[in-house]
């Protein structure tokens with residue numbers, strides 16, 4: 001058994017009481033999981049055993065011997081949408097992990113990438129996500145360093161990433177292997193030059209990305225803004241029910257819909273549909289409203305608060321609030337009165353707040369060809385797995401997600417969970433209609 005082996009290894013390597021204590025703790029946790037599985041045989045389905053394997057693997061990095069703290073990897077500024085930036089960041093982390101190096105804290109971009117480089121507004125990672133928390137949560141797996149940690153700034157080796165069709169996944173991997181050995185490995189800093197890390201070849205399974213995402217915790221200021229928005233949504237939900245019991249409004253459920261109906265998305269998705277020969281990517285406003293309205297269990301409710309996450313600036317027509325069936329009470333930022341919260345911040349932070357609001361919703365509905373939606377579903381799937389439910393696709397799960405671009409039961413949207421055992425993040429970065437429910 002993998003774990004037993006790890007513990008023995010630690011002991012062989014002279015691990016003291018701390019390590020053996022750690023081993024005992026892990027055995028205890030595993031024992032609890034096994035006992036639980038025995039006591040509740042219903043849970044022991046394929047999904048449950050997959051989840052167990054996922055949890056175990058996910059925890060194993062803490063048994064690792066750590067990442068070198070005196071060798072660094074430097075990457076170019078990270079660009080594009082919030083979630084492309086998150087994927088790019090994770091890819092940079094996993095590249096550093098492969099080279100057994102600490103990643104020098106990269107710059108993100110506060111504005112959306114419009115090719116004009118001077119408008120990119122670099123923003124340091126630690127202005128958005130907690131730096132120390134990241135290193136704490138990802139300890140032994142990947143590490144972030146500061147430029148002030150460098151000993152000798154002259155020892156920098158440039159690694160030129162290739163591009164184009166001839167630059168295959170295998171060549172990219174070979175290059176990384178080469179740079180993790182011999183004289184290359186002696187340099188204090190390896191600096192990757194080339195395009196945005198989001199476009200680098202992918203060599204890592206979904207669970208490795210998920211592990212990095214788990215360590216990304218928003219800084220207090222931003223998460224408090226998200227708290228405010230979530231409270232607003234829940235409180236309008238409670239008022240529209242005529243419920244004056246202020247103590248209970250924290251529990252008023254809401255549905256979040258990531259509505260992609262802006263002009264530029266519509267143009268992009270039509271092209272994509274043509275290229276992939278499908279009609280399951282673009283959904284009109286009408287189709288979204290209809291499918292959300294058909295979600296099982298919602299129809300019987302008297303009032304359902306729906307938060308519409310829309311890119312307001314790109315939306316030419318704000319009629320997204322019209323056309324909802326009776327019982328559905330749609331809100332966007334303006335109607336909710338939270339525009340002021342958002343307008344204080346640049347694009348990246350606004351997007352991070354919206355992400356958080358969707359993440360915490362009781363039901364999330366998005367588009368499976370959107371990176372934003374896909375990462376939310378990935379995080380919600382992780383939450384579900386941690387709760388240890390019996391079936392991720394059942395009808396009474398906590399944190400359910402749906403894709404409105406694919407038709408599911410009763411003309412509703414399709415149930416959606418991320419396949420954590422997928423061997424690459426490709427599906428999430430570029431969209432898919434195989435959504436594993």
Ligand SMILES: *[C@@H]1O[C@H](CO)[C@@H](O)[C@H](O)[C@H]1NC(C)=O
Nearest residue numbers: 064065066067068097100101
């Ligand atoms: C990384 O380097 C550390 C320190 O040299 C070493 O103990 C560890 O085994 C290395 N990790 C990997 C994955 O090679």
Ligand SMILES: *[C@@H]1O[C@H](CO)[C@@H](O)[C@H](O)[C@H]1NC(C)=O
Nearest residue numbers: 151152153154155156187188
């Ligand atoms: C930094 O590295 C360069 C090249 O290896 C070396 O010549 C120089 O003496 C080093 N400086 C310090 C302060 O270690």
Ligand SMILES: *[C@@H]1O[C@H](CO)[C@@H](O)[C@H](O)[C@H]1NC(C)=O
Nearest residue numbers: 285286316317318319320322
């Ligand atoms: C917005 O769209 C609706 C229906 O699609 C249409 O009736 C309305 O005229 C549009 N409004 C504007 C300002 O374009």
Ligand SMILES: *[C@@H]1O[C@H](CO)[C@@H](O)[C@H](O)[C@H]1NC(C)=O
Nearest residue numbers: 419420421422423434436437
């Ligand atoms: C999840 O991914 C694995 C590995 O690619 C694959 O074998 C499995 O069939 C997928 N599961 C689902 C439900 O799509």
